[in-house]
Amino acid sequence: MSDQPSSGFADRLRLAMKTAGDMSQSELARAIGVRPQAIQYLLNPANQAQGSKHLVAIANALDVSPQWLAGSSAAAMLLGTLPEPHFLSSQQLVEQLAELLRDRPERELSEIAKLLHALCVAPDSEIVKRRLARKLDGDK
Incomplete structure (x- = not known):
């Protein structure tokens, strides 16, 4: 075990490789045209x-979103961009959502609830996902 700090990117890359059928470094390198x-x-x-x-x-080679791999936001994780969503329990997902929504004004919570409902109705809607991600990340 190394005493070096863990890299979030390295951890996400390792997880994505594992969920892509335990893809090896050589296999991934070959898939994207770089050296192992x-x-x-x-x-x-x-x-x-x-x-x-x-x-x-x-x-693309690992079938995950670039946003998730880059670690862009907690909202990306909550919007289903994990390589394998089953790594989070329902309880963990609810806890993370609660943390994101803590201390939000009621009007903003109402807008987020409407976007969550829209996402349930149309789960593949990229527009709704982007709007929800902006709201969850605190952007107006």
Whole structure:
């Protein structure tokens, strides 16, 4: 076990590789057209990689969203962009949503509730997902 701090990007990359059928570093490298050492570098927590110029290609090869892989927001996680949503229990999801909504004004909570309802009706709506992500991230 290393004493180096863990890289969030490396952790997400490792998780995505595992959920993509335990894809090896070599397999991922081949899929995106880079040398295996490039993937090895990204996975090494000592390097504290925060991303890659190949982020979109990596995300596509692993069937995850680039936003999730980049660690863009808690809202992205809540909107189903985890590589395997079953890694979060319903309780964990509710706790994270509650944390995001704590101390929000009632009017804003009402707008978020409407967007959540719209997402339930149309779960593939990218427009609704973007609006909800902006609201959950505190953007107006």
